[in-house]
Amino acid sequence: MGSGKNDFVIRIGGEAGEGVQSTGDLAVQVAARAGYYVLTSRVPPAEIKGGLFEYQIRLANAPLYSQGDELDILLAFNEEAYESGIRVLKPDGLLIYDSAEFTPPEGDSFRRVALPLTDIAKTQLKFALGKNVVAVGAVGALFGLPIEFGQRLLQERFGRKGEEIVNKNIAALQAGIDYVKENIPGYEQYQLANAAESRPETIVITGSQAVGLATLASGCRHVFGYPITPASDVLEFLATELPKVGGIVIQAEDELAAMGMVVGAGYSGVKSMTPTSGPGVSLMTELLGLALMAEVPLVLVNVQRAGPSTGMPTRHEQGDLYISVFGGHGEVPRIVLACTTVEDAFYQTLNAFNLAETYQMPVIFLSDTALGTRSEAIPRPDLSQVTIVNRQTLASLGGVNGNGNGHGDFYSFGQEGSEEGGRFKRYNLNSANGVSPMAIPGEAGGEYVATGLEHNEYGRVRYDTTTHKTMTEKRFRKLTAAVEDAPPAYRYGDPTAEVGIITWGSTAGTCTEAVDRLREQGIAVDLIAPKMLWPLPKHQLTPFIEGKKRVLVAEVNYQGQFADLLAARLPGNYERVNIYTGMPFTVAEICEAVTGKAEALAAD
Amino acid sequence: MGSGKNDFVIRIGGEAGEGVQSTGDLAVQVAARAGYYVLTSRVPPAEIKGGLFEYQIRLANAPLYSQGDELDILLAFNEEAYESGIRVLKPDGLLIYDSAEFTPPEGDSFRRVALPLTDIAKTQLKFALGKNVVAVGAVGALFGLPIEFGQRLLQERFGRKGEEIVNKNIAALQAGIDYVKENIPGYEQYQLANAAESRPETIVITGSQAVGLATLASGCRHVFGYPITPASDVLEFLATELPKVGGIVIQAEDELAAMGMVVGAGYSGVKSMTPTSGPGVSLMTELLGLALMAEVPLVLVNVQRAGPSTGMPTRHEQGDLYISVFGGHGEVPRIVLACTTVEDAFYQTLNAFNLAETYQMPVIFLSDTALGTRSEAIPRPDLSQVTIVNRQTLASLGGVNGNGNGHGDFYSFGQEGSEEGGRFKRYNLNSANGVSPMAIPGEAGGEYVATGLEHNEYGRVRYDTTTHKTMTEKRFRKLTAAVEDAPPAYRYGDPTAEVGIITWGSTAGTCTEAVDRLREQGIAVDLIAPKMLWPLPKHQLTPFIEGKKRVLVAEVNYQGQFADLLAARLPGNYERVNIYTGMPFTVAEICEAVTGKAEALAAD
Amino acid sequence: MTAAVVERKAEDFKSEVKVTWCPGCGDFGVLNATYKALAEQGYDTKDVVVVSGIGCSSRFPFFVSTYGFHGVHGRALPIATGIKMSRPELEVVVFGGDGDAFAIGAGHFVHACRRNIDMCYVIMDNAVYGLTKGQYSPTSHVGFVSKTTPTGSSEEGINPLMLAIASGATYVARGFSSKPKDLTKLIVDGINHKGFAVIDCYSPCPTFNKVNTFNYWKDETTPLPAEHDPRDRTAAITMALTDDPLYLGLFYQKEGDSFGDRVGARSTGDAAQTQALVEKLIAKYS
Amino acid sequence: MTAAVVERKAEDFKSEVKVTWCPGCGDFGVLNATYKALAEQGYDTKDVVVVSGIGCSSRFPFFVSTYGFHGVHGRALPIATGIKMSRPELEVVVFGGDGDAFAIGAGHFVHACRRNIDMCYVIMDNAVYGLTKGQYSPTSHVGFVSKTTPTGSSEEGINPLMLAIASGATYVARGFSSKPKDLTKLIVDGINHKGFAVIDCYSPCPTFNKVNTFNYWKDETTPLPAEHDPRDRTAAITMALTDDPLYLGLFYQKEGDSFGDRVGARSTGDAAQTQALVEKLIAKYS
């Protein structure tokens, strides 16, 4: 392991299904075990089968925030991968290509090394399937990753298949290493600096795995969903894990059914959730309104993809903020959270469940394609630090005073002799934060009917003007209260800077690196990314905005959806910074927005 | 007919199904034929059967803009109607009650007259069913409506049932008239001034009938819908009328199906529409996004009702602006129009179809419960003044130059030898306003596939960054162009006033009367109600706002939905004026918002 | 359900809400039969959840003194599924109209049948849309004149029993609101059936359906012959396809595992169990 | 369709788009059969609209050189209905997967069957979700292991033929993508059938369904016996309920009026006609 550079980006590209994914996964795990920070990004093809699959890995010994704008190394399994990747290979970068597949044209500034992967595997090793492992060996050698981690992983992975297979794979790994050492003079220049000693213990997971883990940790037991890219990852993770703790996952017949089931489960007192993506959210909005009216806690996880309509299912966009905040007919207050990193995905998912239970209302949790599908090495979550909130129920009020129909407790029950004598006031208006204790089916004396029609405190249908007015206010009081519980916003950069960037979701990572890069150029920038997007955490945003000369709002969508929310509710002069290409921002693009000029890449 | 007052409000209230509706309808038609302006409002009960039904009629000999805050006359068929109506009866008003049903308590300032409706009909006339006609006679006598119009109407209505029935009804009418003349001393004070001579020829229709008429007039032939209050009126009107011109109405299995059918019909070259209300819109948002992506012209009529969820189906609210503008995942540009009066409903519906055809995109047309269900006497529409726009098609480009595959026309077709050689460029990017000619199935050489996936100019699926960027921009260019075609905003009041009210939809009428009333109090107010709500017609709003010291935004919803749109896109200092009771604003409430104090009603 | 069998009266299940259906509406019969069925089962009001969609018939939960969920149009079954799957110990009974069940809810109906969750679904079938004041419904006959079909409907009516059997329902019956005793028994048996029970119940709407009236159904219906064996699917199909006469009774019943049985016993998993699993997964990813 | 019968070749219906299905995917067989069927019918590409939803199979329209509509998941039938009802002279053929048809699209399927619009619907049934990479589908069998059912599905698979017959479809057939000749004939007959034609077509997904493979269906299927009479609904039901063997061919056909016939001849009504009607109504309201 060298003492060299501490930040490398490598991209592996090739035909989908040809082992790009497994090569990348293996390399990432080796690196993480060796103690490095890793952050990956995956761009799958549009095609059903075949097409270009690109897997980008960034390695460093300091925390990482974005996938990296440019490549140090491009490992191209075929010509398409070469053509796509070469555009972002650094001028002094290294191109490694499978010479059995194609030969790139001459003439550019970067280094080119032929790696006859197919030949090595087939001819030299007589082990055609070993191609990916040869590639992993080559990558490991370049970065100076300790071979023993690779060997141990192969042992774990193939142990069950017998010693012969393990040995064949280890030989393939060694062949890759050997090839690099013999054929790439000066290969040591790509070696990573030693992994930092003080680095916290990490785990490598994707954003969607983080959501799944937190869902388990929250005590959620019922997940209803309908497959959709890229949210299926969450559904499938939970389908495997939830039953182990007595939970259940049902694949519903469509998203309407999934949301209906979630509403039913939430009503019956059980934490429940549905993971979906854009089209699914559109189908769920009617039932979201029902959950709001009936005051049912639930979590909707939206792993955003590029829209509108079916759009580009495997591409990135932050395009669903409008529907999250404003979707549905009528006025449907709801809480919207977003997460900035894979680690944050874990903690904000927990917050989503807690807020849903506290405020008895739908919480929309926004992840996105970039975050959901990328792996990061994140500090091992400490479950002992996690708070789990459970909802306020009739039981938590002390029940019905033992007589089974609540007589005598005029605060929570209808008074004897009145029309609703003795009935439980499910929607008690006498509540500062709008939250009224909920009876759970099975609780004696709490019998009530949940409904999407306007209703009085007892849940009885009423269309009079006072009821609609006071109940609307009750529902909105919850937002006034909930904003106080907003998780701390992500802050970075120089609080005294005159330029501020407001962003949300995974764009926060790119902006963080932009702040660093701009600082190197002598430009001070401040950054904030709220985790609660709705209700708008003005108490976090106002102090940030104060004193700034320029406030940029960076997001991956066309109209500037968060900028619209800000302008609507927190008047100010916002510069909208948007891209809508199906890809996340590059750090350079953010820098350019700040400086107003195409940025010469920071030499490093 | 007297030469008395020129603005009266009467409310008829009673058990639903007890003839309130028919009494009101008859009275309205008599008044309109007699040459008066009329404007009604109906508040049906929440119950399935029974419950209080209130039918309010305003009569005047000048144009009317709102239903009237207070009553001159309350005709109460039962006690519930009395209790509800008495709260808004003017201190010097007249209460007429069916003394066979109940006796109101003594002691208020208004006049009270017992009208033994049931007795007159049953005992005196031996014609129990004639009760409503007796009531109409009474109302007619009070207002001094010429009896011959009533007689002629009864003749028309009952003629088919034979002379005996007609005569019985005419006797009932006379009995009502006689009762008033004999038992209400000074009844002449309620007599209307003569109908204005110069009044234009009018027709009496509801807002929903106006939408239906304009749908016919637009050339729309295919309507697909699912019943929902209050939009069913539109669906049912067209189910009867459309087949007469070779069109068709299908009641779909749900709103998703209805919208899918509309998209299919729009794709195939035929103007089509769906009428729905809030919950239906929620269910349609996914397909709305498809229509946008595939660039299919269609009209969605939303007769708004009070939400969220099932809410209060028979109550009024302007709560669906968010979903109209922002509903659906991803970024879905669409045009949103609203109408201010019944007459305007006719013309804006025509605009909706024209804009859909021009810009090949979904147009959402907003009506509301108050407007949809109320009748107004409106100037007879002049069809010769109506412009009908049809869409730009391949044929309108001159077809494919006769050779069947478009060779040689490289502007509209793929160049020979290229991947898409000869194929029609359905989504031609080379278009300033984003509109590209559309091929209609059956047109030779125009074969293409419409899709909700991102696609290139030929409609072929592409996920590359350039395609998504340029196609997103193409779709949004349509909005930039469409705003230039915004129908003129409704303007009223004093353009030099320092106080301005911005409003939309039927609230414009209430605001108009508020402007008048405030002027009487010496307060100058200016008023604007744009008909195009999205894209935001800044060119109409900016000059209005300029020079104003205060700008109020009045709308019937909690959050201030239009105020949010304004603030988001046209920075300014907006005072939000909102009610959310399920009822329209009263004129007094608007005045109060302007003056800051509960308004003493203008004596008149 | 392991509710203790206590003596209960139908009245125990009446709520304080005034029933607002039109005089003569068939739904009254279904409501009374349900009160009786619940009483017969000896349930405690706290252990029963009555679920519905939107429609005249769907106002049902308000008239019952148990827990209830009055959902949105067409989604009664998904909501009920969520309740039953997360709280198997509750008794879940679902009510709604023919539009709610077979128009906007058709997809969920098919899947509820094949999923075979242990619930009972009573469709109050009046062959019309009542609440929206008289449009044709999926069970209206060809030629039915309504506000949206002024010259008569052009579509074949759905046969709910056939649809249920084809979709895999394991208890399929037809009731008539004017045969309260038989209906009570069908509901009791449907509740006790292990799996998804479908009861299509003719329930006339005198206000908006002047064709399928009380007299119409009284004349057209007759009980299934005594020798009909509900375990015989072919016979059930034959009887379901017959429309002259329209049979009443239990057409089909198949005993076997419900969805819940297949999924296996579940618990809500305590905090310690949860923590152990999460820790295990964390270890796996490190 | 009144298209002139011209000599056409299957190639005429191939588009320039590269077919991106996995090698061995059954959908290739359906595509080729469709090319042949369209050629056999002698259509002009301009007069045909191929409609689909979302799924591997639903990519179909891109591979055909006619007009097409690749809709959203589950809504192929409503879109096709809109096209056919507004332009009865076009030939509308609909394709999609089992998930598209029977999960998210189940409600529309039932209604398309009873509405009986003159269209042909081919379901490419692989008993799995292909495009989303391997979850179970409504036609998967109990016990099917998939990404969302790691210990096997707990739900009975839907029987598409039974569902179609129960819902009132008037042409109900089963094909197999590896019997291209028979499939071509089924499609041709389905297109020519006056009313809604349903063809459930086994089409293996070698990538995600390792149970219902080419060999599986080859072994399990056999043509309907020659004596089977598709006009006999009871026989059709019996054959559709049989799963050993699984029969291939035309199970059921009922001739009669399609929806279009019932609704009657329609025209787009010229401007003068429109004006006359609107003026008449205006007069009525004055």
Ligand SMILES: Cc1ncc(C[n+]2csc(CCOP(=O)(O)OP(=O)(O)O)c2C)c(N)n1
């Ligand atoms: C999404 C949605 N669409 C439409 C409606 C309007 N709606 C309410 S009930 C109903 C149908 C009523 O018919 P049915 O289900 O047969 O019940 P019934 O009133 O006859 O008992 C409709 C269309 C609605 N509430 N929500």
Ligand SMILES: Cc1ncc(C[n+]2csc(CCOP(=O)(O)OP(=O)(O)O)c2C)c(N)n1
């Ligand atoms: C509303 C919505 N939900 C979910 C999806 C994701 N999705 C796309 S295709 C599909 C199912 C594919 O299965 P099937 O219809 O059987 O087609 P196949 O790929 O097997 O041919 C799903 C769930 C979507 N595109 N839209």
Ligand code: SF4
């Ligand atoms: S409208 Fe019909 S279904 Fe509704 S309550 Fe009245 S009779 Fe019953």
Ligand code: SF4
């Ligand atoms: S995933 Fe399956 S259905 Fe999709 S193309 Fe591949 S083999 Fe065919």
Ligand SMILES: [Mg+2]
């Ligand atoms: Mg009904």
Ligand SMILES: [Mg+2]
């Ligand atoms: Mg499939």
